[in-house]
Amino acid sequence: MNDLLLRDARVLDPESGSYDETDLRIADGVVVESGRGLRGADVETLALDGAHVLPGLIDCHAHAVAASADLSELRTWSRSYLAFRTAQNLGAMLDRGFTTVRDLGGADHGVARALAEGLVRGPRLHFCGQPLSQTGGHGDDRAPADQHCWTTGVSRIADGVDAVRAAARDELRKGAHHLKVMASGGVASPTDRIDSTQYSMDELVAVVEEAEAANRYVAAHAYAARAVERALRAGVRSIEHANLIDESVVGLFREREAFVVMNLVTYRVLQDEGRERGLPEESWRKVAAVLDGGYRALEMAHREGLRLCYGSDLLGSMQEHQSEEFGIRGELQPAIDVIRSATTTAAALLGETGRVGTLRPGALGDLVVVDRDPLADVAVLTRPERMPYVVQGGRVVVRR
Secondary structure (H helix, E strand, O other), X not given: OOOEEEEEEEEEEOOOOEEEEEEEEEEOOEEEEEEOOOOOOOOEEEEOXXXXXXXXXXXXXXXXXXXXOOHHHHHHOOHHHHHHHHHHHHHHHHHOOEEEEEEOOOOOHHHHHHHHOOOOOOOEEEEOOOOEEOOOOOOOOOOOOOOOOOOOXXXXXXXXXXXXXHHHHHHHHOOOOOEEEEOEOOOXXXXXXXXXXXXXXXXXXXXXXXXXXXXXXXEEXXXXXXXXXXXXXXXXXXXXXXXXXXXXXXXXXXXXXXXXXXXXXXXXXXXXXXXXXXXXXXXXXXXXXXXXXXXXXHHHHHHOOOEEEEOOOOOHHHHHHHHHHHHXXXXXXXXXXXXXXXXXXXXXXXXXXXXXXXXXXXXXXXXXXXXXXXXXXXXXXXOHHHOOEEEEOOEEEEEO
């Protein structure tokens, strides 16, 4: 049983943007009661003396298995070594207060099972398995001179409607919570342009149809407005990155009730540290093209009221910067909107509204305790040392 009582807490409700000075009781891993003067027999109690409590954080674009910035290197590692590196990454995410993550490439049913069974420490996991990429697309990390055909370490290559359907069905067979398609060029791939569009409309629609048939959804990697528009018209639920979008796609986002998952920290860190941490030179040169555009896109998306979710998308040892997206967003958005991107809005994207991203009764007992008010300074969430407790399912998993 995971029973816990929090006394004298300032509990943030992200939906209303206000605090409730209250006690909070969690039983069997679920929030069951809030109010003054709560009691519980034989229940672990945390006396918080007015400390700030908010729901466990959600990273909607993480890569737990990407233990190197050079993704092609992963193919040279043994599976056992990669599993240990993945476990290390997951534990570090939990230490930063991320109690749920959506993995956008690499993690699979085995990682999810290990987490569910408590074999490794880490967040609750939503995974897509292997993203789908066309030949020469963002998920094809072969060098131009490589003539071999193989499934890449993180993505799988599928061309044509029939092959794409089969690949989508196979990822769903393996338990994927969502599917991911590479709908444009990217930074980490060696042979494509950022502004390219990838996959035909028929191929994109085929993936969406397979996901919807299984009551799942599709996330699309896309940067430029042209690629984003194609993905949205195909029925994709979330756009990853979107650094180069403009006002031309705003109406379509609203019409389709789609989400934007941005991750500006990726490009700041890649610009500063990418080459030293294993990012190939040809990929590093692409970073400047998307960093400035990302700031403009975030400002526009916030101004237009699009549904923004928190993402990090960091690779290798750069994952230590996962929380720094809070500070970057805080430069451009009000603190409460940044927090919503990692709680209530993120939960809506995951189809978990009311279950995560909130501390109302009936929600899972996932929370972080912060020793400063994040509404006054959201950058406090970039500093794990300011989080004396992280709780997952009513169990204290981090004590500082």
